[in-house]
Amino acid sequence: MLTKTVPTLRTRATSLLRTLQNHSSACPCHACGTPAPSQSASLSAARRLAVAAPIEKEYAFEMAASNIRYGNGVTREVGMDFKNLGVNKIAVFTDQNVLNLAPMKTAIAALESEGLQYEIYSHVRVEPKDPAVKDAIAWAKNIAPDAYLAVGGGSVMDTCKIASLYEAYPDAEFLEFVNAPIGKGRPVDRKLKPLIAVPTTAGTGSETTGTAIFDLVSHKAKTGISHRALKPLLGIVDPLNTRSMPSSVKSSSGLDVLCHSLESWTAIPYSQRVPRPTNPILRPAYQGANPISDVFSFEALRLTVKYLPRTIADPDDTEAQEKMLLAATLAGVGFGNAGVHLCHGLSYPISGMNKGYKHPGYQVDYPIIPHGVSVAVTAPQVFRFTGPSNPDRHLAAAEVFGVDVSNAKPESAGEILGDAVAEFLVKLGDQPRGLADLGFTRDDIPGLVEGTLPQARVLTLAPSFQKDDEQKREDLAKILDRSMAY
Amino acid sequence: MLTKTVPTLRTRATSLLRTLQNHSSACPCHACGTPAPSQSASLSAARRLAVAAPIEKEYAFEMAASNIRYGNGVTREVGMDFKNLGVNKIAVFTDQNVLNLAPMKTAIAALESEGLQYEIYSHVRVEPKDPAVKDAIAWAKNIAPDAYLAVGGGSVMDTCKIASLYEAYPDAEFLEFVNAPIGKGRPVDRKLKPLIAVPTTAGTGSETTGTAIFDLVSHKAKTGISHRALKPLLGIVDPLNTRSMPSSVKSSSGLDVLCHSLESWTAIPYSQRVPRPTNPILRPAYQGANPISDVFSFEALRLTVKYLPRTIADPDDTEAQEKMLLAATLAGVGFGNAGVHLCHGLSYPISGMNKGYKHPGYQVDYPIIPHGVSVAVTAPQVFRFTGPSNPDRHLAAAEVFGVDVSNAKPESAGEILGDAVAEFLVKLGDQPRGLADLGFTRDDIPGLVEGTLPQARVLTLAPSFQKDDEQKREDLAKILDRSMAY
Numbered sequence A, B: 001m002l003t004k005t006v007p008t009l010r011t012r013a014t015s016l017l018r019t020l021q022n023h024s025s026a027c028p029c030h031a032c033g034t035p036a037p038s039q040s041a042s043l044s045a046a047r048r049l050a051v052a053a054p055i056e057k058e059y060a061f062e063m064a065a066s067n068i069r070y071g072n073g074v075t076r077e078v079g080m081d082f083k084n085l086g087v088n089k090i091a092v093f094t095d096q097n098v099l100n101l102a103p104m105k106t107a108i109a110a111l112e113s114e115g116l117q118y119e120i121y122s123h124v125r126v127e128p129k130d131p132a133v134k135d136a137i138a139w140a141k142n143i144a145p146d147a148y149l150a151v152g153g154g155s156v157m158d159t160c161k162i163a164s165l166y167e168a169y170p171d172a173e174f175l176e177f178v179n180a181p182i183g184k185g186r187p188v189d190r191k192l193k194p195l196i197a198v199p200t201t202a203g204t205g206s207e208t209t210g211t212a213i214f215d216l217v218s219h220k221a222k223t224g225i226s227h228r229a230l231k232p233l234l235g236i237v238d239p240l241n242t243r244s245m246p247s248s249v250k251s252s253s254g255l256d257v258l259c260h261s262l263e264s265w266t267a268i269p270y271s272q273r274v275p276r277p278t279n280p281i282l283r284p285a286y287q288g289a290n291p292i293s294d295v296f297s298f299e300a301l302r303l304t305v306k307y308l309p310r311t312i313a314d315p316d317d318t319e320a321q322e323k324m325l326l327a328a329t330l331a332g333v334g335f336g337n338a339g340v341h342l343c344h345g346l347s348y349p350i351s352g353m354n355k356g357y358k359h360p361g362y363q364v365d366y367p368i369i370p371h372g373v374s375v376a377v378t379a380p381q382v383f384r385f386t387g388p389s390n391p392d393r394h395l396a397a398a399e400v401f402g403v404d405v406s407n408a409k410p411e412s413a414g415e416i417l418g419d420a421v422a423e424f425l426v427k428l429g430d431q432p433r434g435l436a437d438l439g440f441t442r443d444d445i446p447g448l449v450e451g452t453l454p455q456a457r458v459l460t461l462a463p464s465f466q467k468d469d470e471q472k473r474e475d476l477a478k479i480l481d482r483s484m485a486y
Helices: A006-019 A039-052 A074-085 A102-113 A130-143 A154-168 A247-266 A291-313 A318-338 A342-352 A371-376 A379-389 A391-400 A410-428 A442-452 A469-482 B006-019 B039-052 B074-085 B102-113 B130-143 B154-168 B247-266 B291-313 B318-338 B342-352 B371-376 B379-389 B391-400 B410-428 B442-452 B469-482
Strands: A061-063 A067-070 A089-095 A117-124 A147-152 A195-199 A211-216 A221-226 A234-237 B061-063 B067-070 B089-093 B117-121 B147-152 B195-199 B211-216 B221-226 B234-237
Touching (some): A067 A074, A067 A318, A067 B291, A074 A195, A089 A102, A089 A154, A117 A130, A117 A154, A130 A154, A147 A154, A154 A195, A154 A211, A211 A342, A234 A318, A247 A291, A291 A318, A291 A391, A291 A410, A342 A379, A342 A469, A379 A391, A379 A469, A442 A469, B074 B147, B074 B234, B089 B102, B089 B154, B102 B117, B102 B147, B130 B211, B154 B211, B154 B221, B211 B342, B247 B291, B247 B318, B247 B342, B247 B410, B291 B391, B291 B410, B342 B371, B342 B469, B379 B469, B391 B410
Parallel strands (some): A067 A234, A089 A147, A195 A234, B147 B195, B195 B234
Antiparallel strands (some): A061 B067, B211 B221
């Protein structure tokens, strides 16, 4: 099945990038990042309008991303960056593992060499639950820093974003900004303090996005906060910082990149999203696939398929590590503007309802299904399900995995991509071969379905999925059932 | 010569995007856009350091761009954007042609529907000289608006950027911020007022960049101001606004896109640029080719080669217009981070030393060599000259034009790309067949050479060109001599 046919792939991708560039679309990223006094008022007005207006499809998209600096050793510049910003007291977020590793040492040395004051919060929990996040918020309120520095993986960057947010709104209830319908989804209308993010894993892309994810214990599901105001000012993307990743973290964070790129590439086109916002500030960050996110997502997919296996096979393959970190960042810009869909929607209850699985190689003293693992475990069945929505895109993605699709029928596109993803996961090694390996049984499916349905922010973008709730339940159950083992 | 071989092209491009992703690089875009009190002090310190440090090559690059909103009709959202920003009094920049066209009418209606105050400056000169720019500055200082709106082509956006800059520095001398060595190249260390740019041509990409270009009469050459602080907050990229472009403007602005993409794709890699900045704030915006700009530049090249001829051939081909506007924006992000080189460096004296040529179709009452025309006229010879620096990239670009390069020798890469560009220009029609058609003779070459040499900002990035001044003079003279007629 897997034979190299790169030229066909490229042709198809080019053709896709052309033909799918629809021009009637609506998208959520006002992204100016400079909220203003009248914003709340105009938001309310816009909402009133939104209620009255007929439901129209989007007609525009907006592209926004953090500034990104990439290079071996750029972490040492971070002290100068804060100095250039005119800030002095820095709140540094990290976790117990990264605390003693080279990336953190380099960052701290950079702050010290500029004579900056700093305080370290090193209790970030990997795949944090809301009590851990609240602890970080309380710490930040107490410190009241001038700026924030996050040195770590997605959990560290996301916790730091949330701490910075609630420090700016000391009186806000915790659910105030959490994504609706679980939380109130209040838009951020104050300017947050500068945050510089230094990723130490090649996965989350959180350094480029306004998204922060955590486990809400009361709902047994992951949810999050998503607003462009949470975007870091700058992402310092330094391949030297990923040298310290254990192999298990490399593979699970790399699978997150894989799904970011595949999901954003196959998300509904921005021009199919409803409703068309009545005010640009109401455009979500996750807008559906668009001609600019496509460029990022597809390039990230190519890099991931090529380099992720190399990073696992050879811990000293620094070239592959560098390319994977670049892929993670490119995918971050891609999904940060286009969004993700079913793999991510399903992953939140999968991680949240973990009954005791602890992924090999994770140095924590509690059960954990790493985010990348929970995202990838349903991917083969998700893309089998979404195939009919856009066979060309699914076949183009399958070609990246080396599948010869020259004679493929459009109706087989989902199956072909699903098989290619499954084979990729198996060859990568160290991955559960389905939900059963994670400790789930078929009895858990109804709970997982109910935990997925509230993930409106991402399900809105799922192709083949704009149906009533009963049909959605049926589809999700089918995907989960088939994902028990592969 | 021209036969379609897209698969080979794609293969080569993929391979290039891979192999050329060097990871030791330095790049100039701190891009935080939030200048701070201590910035000037740390800049001075950094400069002192820079003088003392040995000349090392770059090891990082930085990616920054304005937020971009793209869609048919998005111009009508601009009133809400200003309202969301909490500003009231808007200075609107445009020119005498655009003043009465649909894009301007839509923008003004959008301001009015939100009850915003505005004042219009409609005297922007196409390809402005410094007295025209100074007139705009004086007007802005007098108005003292809360924010700026530019509705027009590159000249309008650039004039608006400069007016906003000097309004923020009312006591600054005009040459203070102009690119060194012509001006003093002072970095911008104050936060400028919000600027929203609405391009009406598919060319400049100025809506995404911190660059503004004008003619300095005393030097008989184009120069400019380039700093990330000049980047618009938001580029509103509305294909409906390019419907009003006359055919001559379509082709000359499209040729600017062609050269933006080709020059940024073939610029020296960021990791070859010297010196490595000692402080991230000293990184220029124009950094050399890097893995992120490559994605933008190459995609823009593909779109331009495919759609520019269609926009000229059929004024009603709205799909082609939409794709060209997207290409212009993508190329803007590409060259805005990677830079341009010899075509642009040579174009400034070519436009500035115009002896009376008036390009057909331009509705102005003075001689004019449009920017795109002056950039493209030397392109065939420029890429012939730069070919040996990176044959693979030149051949990959030639393939985009449809050349079969499967048996091409690396040493012919420059000639092959140069021929492909020349054939493209000839087929496009309405273009001068060399400098002679623009009214230049061989006697003008020494003057054009001397007018090009001070364009340090772009010449630094020219491949095959890192030589002493005497050799540079010789090379420029050779390129100009061979560009007299093709």
